[in-house]
Amino acid sequence: MLQAIDLTKKYNNNIVLNKLNLNVEKGEVFCLLGQNGAGKTTTINLLLGFIQASSGEARINGESISPKKNKARKHLAYIPEVVTLYGNLSSLENLDFFSRLAGFRYSKAELETILGQVGLQPEAFHKQLGNYSKGMRQKVGIAIALAKKADAILMDEPTSGLDPKAINEFTSLVKDLGQQGKTILMASHDIFNAVEVSTRIGIMRKGNLIHSLNTMDINAPELQQLYMDTNKS
Amino acid sequence: MVKNILKKEIKTLLRGKAPYLLVGLLYLLVIAAFWGGYTSYKKTQGDKQRSTQKFEEEWVSQEANPHSAAHFGTYLFKPNTALELIDKGLSDYMGNTYRVEAHHQYEMNYAAARDNGSEFRFGELTLAFILQLFVPLMIIFLGFSSISKEKENSTLKIIWAQGATSRQLIWGKLWGVYLTTLLICIPLFLILIIAPALIAPTGNVPWLRIGSMLASYLFFYFLIAGIVVWVSARMSSSKASLQVSLWGWVILCVLLPRLFAGIADSAHPLPSRNTFNEGIDRAYAEGLDGNQGRKERSEALKKETLAKYGKDSIENLPINFDGLSMQSGEDYLSKVYDTYAKEVQGLIEEQNTMLGYLGLLDPVVAIRQLSMGYAGTDYLHHSHFHHRAKQYRDDFIRALNMEMAYAEGSRELKYEYKVGNDFFEKMEGFEYQLPPIRQMYSFYILPICALLVWGFILFATLRWGSNLKPDSV
Numbered sequence: 001m002l003q004a005i006d007l008t009k010k011y012n013n014n015i016v017l018n019k020l021n022l023n024v025e026k027g028e029v030f031c032l033l034g035q036n037g038a039g040k041t042t043t044i045n046l047l048l049g050f051i052q053a054s055s056g057e058a059r060i061n062g063e064s065i066s067p068k069k070n071k072a073r074k075h076l077a078y079i080p081e082v083v084t085l086y087g088n089l090s091s092l093e094n095l096d097f098f099s100r101l102a103g104f105r106y107s108k109a110e111l112e113t114i115l116g117q118v119g120l121q122p123e124a125f126h127k128q129l130g131n132y133s134k135g136m137r138q139k140v141g142i143a144i145a146l147a148k149k150a151d152a153i154l155m156d157e158p159t160s161g162l163d164p165k166a167i168n169e170f171t172s173l174v175k176d177l178g179q180q181g182k183t184i185l186m187a188s189h190d191i192f193n194a195v196e197v198s199t200r201i202g203i204m205r206k207g208n209l210i211h212s213l214n215t216m217d218i219n220a221p222e223l224q225q226l227y228m229d230t231n232k233s
Numbered sequence: 234m235v236k237n238i239l240k241k242e243i244k245t246l247l248r249g250k251a252p253y254l255l256v257g258l259l260y261l262l263v264i265a266a267f268w269g270g271y272t273s274y275k276k277t278q279g280d281k282q283r284s285t286q287k288f289e290e291e292w293v294s295q296e297a298n299p300h301s302a303a304h305f306g307t308y309l310f311k312p313n314t315a316l317e318l319i320d321k322g323l324s325d326y327m328g329n330t331y332r333v334e335a336h337h338q339y340e341m342n343y344a345a346a347r348d349n350g351s352e353f354r355f356g357e358l359t360l361a362f363i364l365q366l367f368v369p370l371m372i373i374f375l376g377f378s379s380i381s382k383e384k385e386n387s388t389l390k391i392i393w394a395q396g397a398t399s400r401q402l403i404w405g406k407l408w409g410v411y412l413t414t415l416l417i418c419i420p421l422f423l424i425l426i427i428a429p430a431l432i433a434p435t436g437n438v439p440w441l442r443i444g445s446m447l448a449s450y451l452f453f454y455f456l457i458a459g460i461v462v463w464v465s466a467r468m469s470s471s472k473a474s475l476q477v478s479l480w481g482w483v484i485l486c487v488l489l490p491r492l493f494a495g496i497a498d499s500a501h502p503l504p505s506r507n508t509f510n511e512g513i514d515r516a517y518a519e520g521l522d523g524n525q526g527r528k529e530r531s532e533a534l535k536k537e538t539l540a541k542y543g544k545d546s547i548e549n550l551p552i553n554f555d556g557l558s559m560q561s562g563e564d565y566l567s568k569v570y571d572t573y574a575k576e577v578q579g580l581i582e583e584q585n586t587m588l589g590y591l592g593l594l595d596p597v598v599a600i601r602q603l604s605m606g607y608a609g610t611d612y613l614h615h616s617h618f619h620h621r622a623k624q625y626r627d628d629f630i631r632a633l634n635m636e637m638a639y640a641e642g643s644r645e646l647k648y649e650y651k652v653g654n655d656f657f658e659k660m661e662g663f664e665y666q667l668p669p670i671r672q673m674y675s676f677y678i679l680p681i682c683a684l685l686v687w688g689f690i691l692f693a694t695l696r697w698g699s700n701l702k703p704d705s706v
Binding site for chain 1: 241244245
């Protein structure tokens with residue numbers, strides 16, 4: 001379980017995240033919505049232990065996460081907005097490298113299986129990533145997260161810039177991950193995709209989590225209205 | 234972890250275009266520098282050998298009065314060292330020929346820079362130039378984006394999320410950039426090892442000097458790679474990293490060495506050759522302390538000699554007094570010269586010491602000093618040769634003066650007395666050996682320390698200052 005307990009981040013006197021309390025359970029896909037500067041990326045950075053919280057605590061499976069405690073990161077994986085990886089390495093080589101960093105050594109067949117699981121075609125395995133579309137690279141990013149066997153995957157605007165087909169494939173992959181019992185926290189601007197992919201949605205504004213809703217309780221137009229109203233007030 | 238990062242770094246670097254462009258350029262420069270250096274080496278070596286042989290032949294084949302022979306004199310040539318092929322250091326500027334002649338104490342003359350043309354005006358392409366300027370530049374191009382690009386591509390965050398620390402990443406990148414540099418530079422290093430070994434006299438290959446030079450350069454490149462990777466880690470973009478690294482290169486490799494040389498020269502200015510020679514002439518004529526001039530010294534010698542032989546006039550001496558008198562003059566001239574030369578040597582050593590301390594601010598200054606030291610083309614070796622040549626010159630002139638003073642027939646014949654081939658052949662030839670390398674180490678203790686201090690600072694920075702700030706990512 002991924003937790004934020006009164007999690008706060010200040011830069012000088014500027015509060016960018018204010019006492020965030022959040023629980024994302026195993027198998028949940030939680031989507032954070034908000035405008036730029038709402039605190040979504042800061043939340044992800046704090047939950048990954050990339051930055052030190054000013055106060056409060058981030059936890060994964062009860063273990064505290066902070067830049068000084070590298071150990072908790074073994075439970076976490078991250079997919080950035082733009083998955084560039086290494087353009088002159090193939091997807092197999094990229095996956096192998098990042099898996100080794102996480103302490104896993106897979107055989108070529110195992111790596112190919114993981115890449116297959118995220119929907120990459122076998123003929124693409126040996127092509128350099130520089131020739132991949134953004135959607136394909138995003139799949140390699142998910143493969144890296146899968147290969148790490150992380151309990152929680154944090155994604156920062158992962159559908160940004162993807163074409164509709166790629167978004168559809170990505171949505172389906174994320175849903176599958178949730179069903180496999182992964183805890184997923186995703187920051188996004190995409191209200192319609194959020195409704196489609198997530199089990200819960202949070203709306204953030206100026207460092208505060210204003211709303212936390214079950215996706216079952218709201219449809220896309222209602223969410224859009226709520227989002228607009230939240231950012232208007 | 235570090236091993237995985239370095240392996241990936243080498244793989245990605247070698248798949249890029251930059252290493253191949255750099256390899257092409259490097260090999261082109263190496264070939265040009267090696268060819269230029271080798272032809273220049275062979276030419277000067279050949280010239281020296283031919284001239285030495287000619288002067289030796291002329292010397293032994295003459296039939297002359299010993300003092301006339303002392304005026305005819307000879308020339309001594311500073312032998313080319315095997316590592317001169319790699320680093321010519323100061324040898325083109327400090328002269329390579331020593332004139333042996335009675336009544337004159339000469340400096341080294343015939344510097345190549347004075348006799349040659351455009352290559353000296355525009356800067357000669359040497360292997361040392363490549364080792365000291367081009368390879369660091371190459372390291373910059375290989376490493377400037379090593380970490381900044383990870384930031385730009387968001388791979389840094391994935392790396393962190395996978396469990397690698399900033400320190401592991403920086404060390405992995407450092408080793409990756411360093412080992413790729415070494416891989417690219419293998420031909421250059423092979424030349425550094427093989428070429429001096431091939432041209433050195435059989436059984437006299439300066440392995441210790443070659444090994445020390447190579448080890449120093451390898452350490453120097455590690456420092457440069459460390460600095461470049463560290464800059465890349467600190468900068469938010471590859472563009473900024475490249476700009477800072479290139480400015481660093483300009484400052485450390487081009488500006489500071491010249492500035493420091495200027496500072497050392499201004500702090501401890503050397504007298505001009507004219508002032509130096511005038512000082513010697515004055516001290517010789519008036520005495521070192523100004524109290525015993527040439528005439529007084531001559532009178533004193535006369536008195537002493539007459540007393541020794543119990544005679545009342547020079548004509549009654551059983552020897553040729555002119556020989557003794559000339560040797561006495563030589564002894565005094567040598568003493569005067571040593572006194573003045575010691576002052577100049579002291580100033581040059583002060584300059585070197587100052588440069589050694591300034592090397593703490595710039596590792597390029599330190600490696601330059603060490604490199605020419607290993608090559609035997611620095612001031613220390615120049616001074617060592619000059620000292621040996623002067624010793625030989627003093628013994629050489631002494632032998633001729635003693636022949637003048639004590640040889641049978643010289644007293645009566647005076648300047649009509651002549652010696653021939655059998656006498657000149659017996660005179661010892663000039664043999665020169667480089668000083669032992671330990672002398673070089675003790676002379677260059679400051680540059681060695683400077684490199685070690687830079688190494689320590691680098692290790693300390695990477696150990697305690699390697700935490701990348703994710704806030705800026």
